[in-house]
Amino acid sequence: MTWDAVVVGAGPAGSVTARELARGGLQGGVGPSAFSRCRVLLVDKAAFPRAKVCGCCLNASAVATLGRLGLGHVLDGAVPLDRVTVAAGSRTAELRLPRGAALSREVFDARLVDEAVRAGAEFRPGTVVKGESDLLSQGRVVLLASGLAGGEAVPERRSRVGAGVILPAEAAPGFFAAGTIYMATGRGGYVGLVRVEGDRLDVAAAFDRAFVKAEGGPGPAAAAILAGVGWPIPTGLADAHWKGTPSLTRRPAALGGHRLFVVGDAAGYVEPFTGEGMAWALASAAALAPLAARAVRGWSDDLVSEWEAVHRRVVGRRQRVCRVVSRVLRSPALTGLAVRALRLLPALSRPVVRALNRPAPLPHGSPA
Numbered sequence: 001m002t003w004d005a006v007v008v009g010a011g012p013a014g015s016v017t018a019r020e021l022a023r024g025g026l027q028g029g030v031g032p033s034a035f036s037r038c039r040v041l042l043v044d045k046a047a048f049p050r051a052k053v054c055g056c057c058l059n060a061s062a063v064a065t066l067g068r069l070g071l072g073h074v075l076d077g078a079v080p081l082d083r084v085t086v087a088a089g090s091r092t093a094e095l096r097l098p099r100g101a102a103l104s105r106e107v108f109d110a111r112l113v114d115e116a117v118r119a120g121a122e123f124r125p126g127t128v129v130k131g132e133s134d135l136l137s138q139g140r141v142v143l144l145a146s147g148l149a150g151g152e153a154v155p156e157r158r159s160r161v162g163a164g165v166i167l168p169a170e171a172a173p174g175f176f177a178a179g180t181i182y183m184a185t186g187r188g189g190y191v192g193l194v195r196v197e198g199d200r201l202d203v204a205a206a207f208d209r210a211f212v213k214a215e216g217g218p219g220p221a222a223a224a225i226l227a228g229v230g231w232p233i234p235t236g237l238a239d240a241h242w243k244g245t246p247s248l249t250r251r252p253a254a255l256g257g258h259r260l261f262v263v264g265d266a267a268g269y270v271e272p273f274t275g276e277g278m279a280w281a282l283a284s285a286a287a288l289a290p291l292a293a294r295a296v297r298g299w300s301d302d303l304v305s306e307w308e309a310v311h312r313r314v315v316g317r318r319q320r321v322c323r324v325v326s327r328v329l330r331s332p333a334l335t336g337l338a339v340r341a342l343r344l345l346p347a348l349s350r351p352v353v354r355a356l357n358r359p360a361p362l363p364h365g366s367p368a
Contacts, residue, residue: 013264014145
């Protein structure tokens with residue numbers, strides 16, 4: 001074995017896990033959160049920097065996790081976020097959010113990879129993984145962070161697919177102001193729009209498959225939803241080069257196996273709305289690193305059960321909130337009622353906003 005840990009997937013979950021293992025845990029940590037440095041190999045099939053469909057929004061919980069890990073500087077140049085505007089039909093509601101940030105994934109992911117390398121991990125982009133047995137022959141522990149297409153998570157029935165594109169500043173109507181997440185909802189899905197660095201416009205959507213097919217692609221589908229709420233359609237939106245994802249909402253069969261852990265989106269996912277997905281990825285990475293370090297020292301199958309319990313506590317409860325919201329958004333009637341109620345009484349959103357943005361729990365034994 002050449003490596004203590006092999007991390008597959010250099011998205012936020014994979015890069016942060018690799019970085020924590022390579023540098024020996026939380027900055028200034030004690031107990032289980034501080035451990036010996038590990039020899040870490042981080043691989044990804046893509047060349048970096050690379051574009052991603054969505055995930056450019058980080059909510060307050062994600063920002064707090066980065067700060068706690070000593071990674072707050074990776075958000076330099078990000079656009080601050082403090083509100084969301086939701087539209088259903090002709091009605092809109094504007095809600096205040098705890099301070100978040102918007103930063104393109106091509107920049108954010110590349111910076112996190114650089115941090116992992118700086119901590120001592122070796123990064124090999126453009127590396128296609130042949131199989132689990134090959135990985136286990138190279139490292140004491142394998143951490144699978146290969147996104148929605150990774151692991152054995154099974155899509156839920158009626159799960160929507162994701163699609164996204166970043167448009168240049170000159171294509172974006174002035175209607176979409178920096179600092180606000182705009183969410184247009186419709187019968188076939190929803191479209192989120194937010195300004196990122198360089199005043200570009202990130203457009204990310206969740207669609208029913210049948211709706212995308214009927215509209216002739218993700219671009220026309222997004223244009224139809226924006227037209228349905230009366231918002232301006234960015235220049236070239238319908239013909240832009242969109243990227244898609246597999247089914248978004250999925251449940252994992254297991255979060256690990258012999259000398260194997262699954263983390264990030266590969267460990268299960270629910271449609272996010274205002275930066276929750278990034279918060280789950282970062283929190284799960286921080287929580288897994290101490291367990292993975294223990295596994296390097298000596299494997300026990302009980303560690304998988306322990307990881308499943310930690311994952312439920314750190315991520316599972318938060319995903320349940322998004323699951324409820326996504327079910328509401330599937331019904332135009334319920335969505336319309338919710339928007340009307342929030343327009344009259346914005347305070348009704350506070351319990352949900354607090355639940356989605358509260359700081360992630362620290363790994364057991366780490367300093368508060």
